[in-house]
Amino acid sequence: MKLDRIDRRILDVLQRDGRISNLDLAERVGLSATPCARRVKRLEDSGLIIGTVTLLDQSRLGLKLTAYIGISMDRHTPDRFDAFEAQVRDFPEVMECSVVTGQSADYLLKAVIPDMQHYERFLLGKLTRIPGVTGVHSSFELRRVVQNTVLPLDHVENDTEV
Structure with missing residues (x-):
């Protein structure tokens, strides 16, 4: 499948907020709701989106x-x-x-x-x-300096086959 600028934007937004509504996602990437939902489904079906998780606060759970x-x-x-x-x-x-x-x-x-x-x-x-x-x-670990779950997408050019 080929990724374009909108697909990359969808992936970036979803990595940062997996709970975003389709309507809000569509607005953020410049699409209407139906085409946005279709793109997300295509990204899921292709295996690029493999799941959605909720991140928990390790320290507050006593995992120090x-x-x-x-x-x-x-x-x-x-x-x-x-x-x-x-x-x-x-x-x-x-x-x-x-x-x-x-x-x-x-x-x-x-x-x-x-x-x-x-x-x-x-x-x-x-x-x-x-x-x-x-x-x-x-x-x-003494102190965590960076904790990131967002994969970089800058290297993926328009219409890159993935």
Whole structure:
């Protein structure tokens, strides 16, 4: 599918306010309501829009600690990686998990937990019990400087095929 200037504007507005009404969205992007709704549906059907979420205040929920955790595995085999990934997907503390390169770790996790006591239980009771985990290196966030959920769209030119 091709994206034009209006599609990019729709995506930008929806990233910033997923609860905006179709009427308000149409007004912000310069369309009437029906063509705007059709475009949003087309963007959803194409897979560019994959969902809508509500962002919560982590700190006000008592999740005061953010940990970045490097995980090293004993073997680099598909079975070992699949088993690790299946287990870590079920941990509600894990916000992100990525396979990484250029570090001593095989995975980098971002986890949110209430405090160090809970982190210790998460580390010893869950992470280190996954078969194949041989090393864990944790760093803790002191202060968040940037938190952004809006993807940049400036590189997408008019009528770019996506």
